[in-house]
Amino acid sequence: MQTSSEKKILGFGLGLRSQHYETILEKKPKIDWFEILTENYLVPGGKPLHYLDRIREHYPLVMHGVSLSIGSTDKLDTTYLQEVKNLAKRIEPAWVSDHLCWTGVNGKNLHDLLPLPYTEETINHVANRIQQVQEFLGQQLLIENVSSYLTYQHSEMTEWEFFAAIAKKADCLLLLDVNNVYVSSVNHHFDPLDYIHHLPVERIYQIHLAGHSRQGHYIIDTHDAPVPAEVWDLYANTLKHTGFVSTMIERDDNIPELDELLTELGQAKAICKKILAEEFSLA
Amino acid sequence: MPNLQKLQKQFQDYICDDKIHIRDCIVSDIKTPTDERLNIYRDAYYLRLIESLTIDYPVLYAKLGDKKFSTLAHEYIQSEPSCFKSIRWYGAHFCKMFATSDFYHELAIFEWLLTEVFDAENAEPVTIESMAAIPFDAWPTLTFQLTPSLRRMDFSWNIVPVWKAFYEKTRSPKLKQIFPHTPWILWRKQLETQFCSLPKEENYFLDALQRGKNFGNICEGLSDFVKKQEDIPTQAAIILKKFLDAGLIVSFAKKSDL
Numbered sequence: 001m002q003t004s005s006e007k008k009i010l011g012f013g014l015g016l017r018s019q020h021y022e023t024i025l026e027k028k029p030k031i032d033w034f035e036i037l038t039e040n041y042l043v044p045g046g047k048p049l050h051y052l053d054r055i056r057e058h059y060p061l062v063m064h065g066v067s068l069s070i071g072s073t074d075k076l077d078t079t080y081l082q083e084v085k086n087l088a089k090r091i092e093p094a095w096v097s098d099h100l101c102w103t104g105v106n107g108k109n110l111h112d113l114l115p116l117p118y119t120e121e122t123i124n125h126v127a128n129r130i131q132q133v134q135e136f137l138g139q140q141l142l143i144e145n146v147s148s149y150l151t152y153q154h155s156e157m158t159e160w161e162f163f164a165a166i167a168k169k170a171d172c173l174l175l176l177d178v179n180n181v182y183v184s185s186v187n188h189h190f191d192p193l194d195y196i197h198h199l200p201v202e203r204i205y206q207i208h209l210a211g212h213s214r215q216g217h218y219i220i221d222t223h224d225a226p227v228p229a230e231v232w233d234l235y236a237n238t239l240k241h242t243g244f245v246s247t248m249i250e251r252d253d254n255i256p257e258l259d260e261l262l263t264e265l266g267q268a269k270a271i272c273k274k275i276l277a278e279e280f281s282l283a
Numbered sequence: 284m285p286n287l288q289k290l291q292k293q294f295q296d297y298i299c300d301d302k303i304h305i306r307d308c309i310v311s312d313i314k315t316p317t318d319e320r321l322n323i324y325r326d327a328y329y330l331r332l333i334e335s336l337t338i339d340y341p342v343l344y345a346k347l348g349d350k351k352f353s354t355l356a357h358e359y360i361q362s363e364p365s366c367f368k369s370i371r372w373y374g375a376h377f378c379k380m381f382a383t384s385d386f387y388h389e390l391a392i393f394e395w396l397l398t399e400v401f402d403a404e405n406a407e408p409v410t411i412e413s414m415a416a417i418p419f420d421a422w423p424t425l426t427f428q429l430t431p432s433l434r435r436m437d438f439s440w441n442i443v444p445v446w447k448a449f450y451e452k453t454r455s456p457k458l459k460q461i462f463p464h465t466p467w468i469l470w471r472k473q474l475e476t477q478f479c480s481l482p483k484e485e486n487y488f489l490d491a492l493q494r495g496k497n498f499g500n501i502c503e504g505l506s507d508f509v510k511k512q513e514d515i516p517t518q519a520a521i522i523l524k525k526f527l528d529a530g531l532i533v534s535f536a537k538k539s540d541l
């Protein structure tokens with residue numbers, strides 16, 4: 001398995017969405033890289049793969065999956081894994097990621113990122129499966145923290161202890177979703193910086209930024225709005241801890257024109273530049 | 284406390300089947316009761332799947348209206364939980380929510396076939412030039428392979444005009460039945476989805492191609508549709524050229540190649 005001691009840095013990226021295919025190819029905007037939703041390209045042919053190949057000629061890509069179901073107690077789906085591996089061979093992504101969650105059992109897929117109990121049992125189970133997947137794909141996997149709306153009675157530790165323990169045990173990398181940390185910190189009443197400060201910096205390869213919405217007592221990870229002030233603040237504080245990490249904006253709904261997302265990405269760059277200058281004497 | 288496997292089963296049973304055993308495993312307080320927390324997941328589950336159905340079936344959605352569509356989608360989700368890794372395939376059997384004689388049944392099949400054609404396997408069509416090089420005496424033995432994106436369906440309702448009116452934002456024609464049923468084909472030429480109805484001789488021809496009959500046999504069968512025997516070769520050539528131009532044929536083989 002290929003593991004690297006030196007962290008790959010891609011810069012500032014965006015999620016690739018079909019609404020922007022033509023604009024990207026026409027204008028070749030200055031975006032360092034794109035993240036694709038893996039499952040959208042596990043299709044036989046047609047436009048999705050056509051545009052993917054053409055965009056790959058001009059931009060680095062990373063693959064982001066939603067159906068690995070790494071925390072499920074079902075067997076790992078080798079057909080799915082083979083398809084992911086084939087796609088990775090086709091587009092040579094800088095890395096492959098999925099979520100620290102489960103999506104269904106008994107062969108069902110609820111198409112949601114469901115929460116796990118934070119126990120030793122789960123750590124062993126998930127770390128073992130991540131290792132199997134890494135072995136199969138021949139590369140380290142990035143695992144992303146999800147937003148959650150409930151806590152299990154028998155959780156034995158905090159989410160950040162759980163996340164860090166899995167990373168260490170599986171020897172995998174992390175995709176830190178700053179918005180998800182914020183969302184969960186409100187839903188579960190913790191200090192988001194306690195979370196961030198506990199994570200192994202050297203393993204954090206990517207950051208997600210996104211918007212959310214409020215629903216009664218909760219905030220929900222909807223990815224349908226611009227990144228709000230509180231997430232920008234947390235991003236700035238995260239960078240103080242991590243130093244520069246490849247960052248991208250994740251918008252899945254109410255998708256605006258590409259220019260609007262580029263402006264948002266510009267805001268991420270400005271924050272990053274300021275923090276690096278202040279904290280690390282780097283610009 | 285249940286082990287991880289049992290916990291996941293109970294969680295899933297809450298979301299899909301309203302079974303409440305999982306409640307005991309969830310932390311709650313007065314402000315945020317257990318059901319409220321669990322229902323965020325349950326509501327999101329239905330919303331996400333219903334949304335994916337509205338994306339796959341935009342005209343059906345518009346014709347039925349939000350309320351009726353959502354009710355049917357809800358029933359579909361309960362009867363058919365997803366086993367797919369990608370939500371893209373989830374709506375495959377949604378037509379079963381309607382009686383087979385129904386207008387909506389045909390509309391659902393048509394819209395689903397459009398999604399299948401959209402990302403079906405690619406295949407480079409055969410050019411007319413490449414066929415010109417075939418020696419005259421090899422023609423009767425020729426067999427053909429059709430594009431993997433090809434889908435066929437017979438309509439007994441005026442589905443396509445209604446579907447078109449929706450996209451062209453023109454007044455929708457009245458729903459009406461068609462006698463006899465009209466055969467249609469859908470396929471992709473390069474990246475673009477195409478569809479058209481077929482006159483009966485072309486439908487026969489395509490049918491025969493699809494069943495692997497050779498060109499000689501196909502021509503013989505054309506006599507059922509062409510009045511004068513001497514017109515058959517010309518008629519066969521016209522149909523074949525039409526199929527080639529449409530990008531429907533992706534390979535051919537002479538008997539000696541087989």
Ligand SMILES: [Fe+2]
Pocket residue numbers: 144177180208250
């Ligand atoms: Fe994310």
